Amino acid sequence: MTITQFQVFATIVETGSFTKAGEALNMTQSAVSHALAALEAELGITLLIRDKRQGLLLSDIGKSFLIHIREILSRYEQIKQEAAQASGLEIGTIRIGSFPSASMHLLPKMLGVFHSQHPNVEVVLFEGTFQEVTEWLTSRIVDIGFLSLPHADLDTIPLTQDQMMVVLPLDHRLRDNESIRLAELADEPFIMTKAGSEVLITNMFREANISPAIRFHVQDGGTLLHMVQEGLGITIAPDLSLPRTPLALHKKSLNPPVWRQLSLACPSFRDASPAVKAFVQVAKTLYPHENHTK
DSSP states (O other): HHHHHHHHHHHHHHTTOHHHHHHHHHHOOHHHHHHHHHHHHHHHHHEEEEETTEEEEEEEHHHHHHHHHHHHHHHEEEEEHHHHHHHOOOOOOOEEEEEEHHHTTTTTHHHHHHHHHHSSSSSEEEEHHHHHHHHHHHHTSSSSEESSOTTTEEEEEEEEEEEEEEEEEOOOOOTOEEEEEEGTTTSSSSEEEEEEOHHHHHHHHHTTTTTEEEEEEEHHHHHHHHHTTTTTTEEEEEEEGGGOOOEEEEEEEESSSEEEEEEEESSSSSTHHHHHHHHHHHHHHHHOSOOOOO
8 A cells, every 4th residue: 555545545535536636646547547446456445436327436434444544644744744844844735624704804814924934835725614614624634624613523723703793684673773682583584594603593592592483594695695685584694704895784783792703623733734733823823812722
């Protein structure tokens, strides 16, 4: 077994294609196929199932094997970075998982500082929902990522807080209120986000002993806001997820106010690569007031 074979297997899974894996690794499709076949032959197992309808699928043992492979590749990357660091060089790759509001409001400044200090470190951004970022972290697809809820299996560093806001159509009966109590929303048709804040919102209502009248569940933030604008219901959303340009909507704070904690998470800060540790140091410098690891 070789590192190249491990890289080929992991890249095929990540790209979903032998051709795309070859492009990512600067290998021919034939070389990719041979590397995977050799790995499967040496192990005596089938890692990937070729299905005509569903494409490439991980076998059950392949799913388990992939976790170990990603850990090995992460350690390999760490060895390369530490060796380069000892030689006075700085190389490496850091894979960051992020969701849209973190990508828009937190990541650019952090990347600007990081790149100015570590110009030879490659950054690969994976952007998805909160749930996807959590899955990428626990399966080690990414090295570090942004979260808005704590996770028992991850180390976290608090960065900043983001206020939860009630979003109303322009003609809503509560439009003139400076702030809104959850009890005032009990009978309102509610549009629930599926982009990552639903756990926090559900817990807010549960703790207040209120069952929201959920009319729609919506994944896309833009769609959700336009539905509110059309009078299909109200919603609650993090302030950073709302557009900075004015929409035909009202946003109101809750009474009492509710905040979500935005954090940087990693499987283990102690065992992270030098590049990840450098990125964490940038985060601590930019957000110095609440830094502690869980």
